[in-house]
Amino acid sequence: MDTERRSSSPELEPQPIHRLQEAVINRIAAGEIIHRPASALKELIENSLDAGSTSIRVTVKEGGMKLLQIQDNGSGIRKADLPILAERFTTSKLSTFSDLTRLTTYGFRGEALASISHVAHLSIITKTKKDACAWKAAYSDGSLAPIKAGQTVDPKPCAGNDGTTITIEDLFYNTPTRLSALRSSSEEYSRILDVMTRYAVHNPKIAFVCKKAGSPSLDLSTPSSSDVPQAIRLLYSHSIAKELLHESISSTGNSQRDDDENDDIDDTPKSWSADxxxxxxNYQxxxxxxxxxxNHRLVESSRIKRSIESVYSGVLPKGASPFVYLSLEIDPRSVDVNVHPTKREVHFLDEEAIMEKIADAIQKTLAGQSQSRIFEYQVISSSRLGEPKKKISSQHKVRTSLQDRTLDSMFPIADPLILDDPLASTDHNSPSTSAVKVAEIKESAVALCSVQTLRQAVVTGKHHQLTEIIGKHTFVGFVDLPRCLSLVQHSTKLYLVNYGALAEELFYQLGLRQFANFGKLKLDPPPPLRTLVSLAVDNEEGIENSRLTKSQIVDHIVEILMRHRDMLAEYFQLHFDTEGMVVCLPLLLRDYTPNLDKLPLFLMRLGAQVRWGSESECFISFLRELAYFYSPGPLPVTPTHDSEGPSDQNEAREKSAKWQIQYILFPTMRRYLSPPKYLLDRDVVQVASLPDLYRVFERC
Known part of the structure; x- marks a missing residue:
């Protein structure tokens, strides 16, 4: 039957070979590079990183199929290069084929923008630092196109910041088969977030932002001053971050734990290092x-993945999987990056030997750690199980009553003074003062990306153990008022805290929390700005070594502050009138008044320390100076001729300061402070533990 059927069919004639049209060639090539919105975004993120960007902002609509926009603050593109920008194989990374062996950039073939222009509507706004204005251009099929109908194809001048903004609209509008093959917009958007998340982990010094068009909330936001563990904690979860181990391995055989930087790679082609x-x-x-x-390029490798999975097969139960971040740096001469259209895969020399060494280091660390595994457990109340309640031993009992005596109540004090200051005349040992209600401080609604990034950095940098201590502490008493030392209790432990350092961080965070929505602390009568700055300059050490006279320094600081007075009034409620009088100061905390003796120094430091040229750095430095002004410090002593003791005024100041710190500052810390880890180094120190003290007394 088969023989008869073949013999009855007409003989096939060879078809002529012809050259495809250029448009068909380009669309086929584009399909190899741009598979979906996430692959287009990956190419654009790599271009932004190559341009030296420190901030990358992505806006998405309908999963990137309707709109995909990426904005960076990199070096920008020269106007002269715009006509050939979207042509195939136009690049600034390569000149000869041999340059591939020394490649240290992400992109090199010049295909990304060309491919996008063949399957989407592409427009670009770019500005270099040398340009007086930004330039906007549109592209279609690799060539310049009119931005609007009836216009010429030449780039048009426009307003814009340094860097590049690339806008992709209607992706795959002319390839309906590819468009119909994509998943739902929500799934495509999740792929976009996954790409950004991975690059944000690997580039913790770069700020990444991603949001849906028209949405006020950010779906991804990272600060520009974190490290890899912090980025993992922010972008994945705290449950992963707290179980992380770290290894640094290199071809020299060195293996470093902690966060030490890797040694420089040797100059041999086979040198490498891995982090x-x-x-x-514990994590499953x-x-x-x-x-x-x-080499800082996001890639995939099933072989490397399998080798790491084999390490965990002997550690985790069946069906459980780990989290692994691996950054491998290899001499470019040993890597072939040109083996995949999207650069998703790379090949390199001695892959098996390198991975064996990395896997051995991971396995050794896991084996050592598994000897002291930490298991989390939950205690079920015995009363719920119908069992009698177990007796708690004395050394584990915790006093939590707010009526407990403090250190001050254990020493004799003089009769209360009759003072004009209502705070100072308060009976500090009365129960009513301990019941002062903490003012509610609402977070202001701010659209500035820099402020949102700074707020997110506070959340990211929060140390959870220290937050637990501060959030559930009981104030014990003052130890040394001039050195800002006091004692607090948490559970069965006693801590010596530098409340000055904690307060400075608290006021910085309160400033961020109330940004552009501060209360006002009016000065009546308003003092002259120039006089206050002059007082600070006269008392500043080292001014004599300056090239400027004291008068010139005062003039310069006053001129800076008056030049920015509109911004200071709008964002911070720091008001200077046209005659140079200080009318209002920002109020950070109700019922708390800063030491106004520090006001001249505060104003002088604003002019000298605030970095006015950058929005984010301006806000950080201003709020840090404001926090330093608000934080308690050593009290000034009023001179007295009484040899028997301090004056009534000095004692009144001390009582007022103690009242504010104990009944306003510490309760506010308990509610609002998100303490960073650095405060544990020397500002919060455990000095006693009740179970340990019991052991000492038992031996006695």
């Missing part, structure tokens, strides 16, 4: 999360 963050045996997930970067 890997991986979870311990259903699916492995594997972030692989080779």
């Amino acid at each position: 890997v963050h991986f979870t311990n045996a 997930a259903k699916k492995m999360v594997f972030l692989l970067f080779i």
Whole structure:
């Protein structure tokens, strides 16, 4: 039958070979590079990183199919290069084929923008630092196109910041088969977030932002001053970050733990170094999360993934998977990056030997850690199980009553003074003062990206153990008022705290929380700005060595502050009138008044220390100076001729300061402070533990 059918069919004639049209060639090539919105975004993020950007902002509509916009603050594109920008194989990275062996950039073939222009509507706004204005251009099929109908194709001048903004609209509008093959917009958007998350982990010094068009909230936001563990904690979860282990491995055989920087790579072609963050045996997930970067390029490798999975097969139960971030740096001469259209895969020399050494280091660390695994457990109340309640031993009992005596109540004090200051005349030992209600401080609504990034950095940098201590402490008493030292109790432990350092961080965070919505602290009568700055300059050491006279320094500081007075009034409620009088100061905390003796120094430091040229740095430095002004410090002593003791005024100041610190400052810290880890180094120190004290007394 088959023989008869073949014999009855007409003989096939060879078809002529012809050259495809250029438009068909370009669309086929574009399909190899741009698979979906996430692949287009990956190419654009790499271009932004190559341009030296420190901030990358992405806006998405309908999963990137309707709109995909990426904005960076990199070096920008020269106007002269715009006509050939979207042509195929136009690049600033390569000149000869041999340059591939020394490649240290992400992009090199010049295909990304060309491919996008063939399957989407592409427009670009760019500005270099040398340009007086930004330039806008549109592209279609690799060539310049009119921005609007009836206009010429030449780039048009426009307003814009340094850097580049690339806008992709109607992706795959002319390839309906590719468009119909995409998943839902929500799934495509999740792929976009996944790409940005991975690059944000690998580039913790760069600020990444991603949001949906028209949405006021950010779906991804990272600060520009974190490290890899902090980025993992922010972008993945705290449960992963707290179980992370770290290893640094290199071809020299060195293995460094902690966060030491890797040694410089040798000058031999086979030199390499690896930095890997991986979870311990306490963390178990259903699916492995594997972030692989080779020479800072996000890639995939099933072989490398399998080798790491084999390490965990002997540590985790069946079906459980780890989290692994691996950054591998290899001499460019040993890597072939040109093996995949999207650069998703790379090949390199001695892959098996390198991965064996990395896997051995991971396995050794896991084996050592598993000897002291920490298991989390939950205690079920015995009363719920119908069992008698167990007796708690004395050394584990915790006093929590707010009526307990403080250190001050254990020493004799003089009769209360009759003072004009209502705070100072308060009976500080009365129960009513301990019941002062903490004022509610609402977070202001701010659209500025810089402020949102700073707020997110506070959340990211919060140390959870220290937050627990401060949030549930009981004030014990003052130890040394001039040195800002006091005692607080948490559970069965006693801590010596530098409340001045804690207060400075608190007021910085309160400033961020109330940005552009401060209360006002009016000065009546308003003092002259120039006089206050002059007082600070006269008392500042080292001014004599300056090239400027004291009068010139005062003039310069006053001129800076008056030049920015509109901004200071709008954002911070720091008001200077046209005659140079200080009318209002920002009020950070109700019922708390800063030491106004520090006002001249505060105003002088504003002019000298605030970095006015950058929005984010301006806000940080101003709020830090404001926090320093508000934080308690040593009290000034009024001179007295009474040899028997301090004056009534000095004692009144001390009582008023203690009242504010104990009944206003510490309760506000308990509610609003998100303390960073650096405060644990020397500002919060454990001095006693009740169980340990019981052991000492038992031996006695």
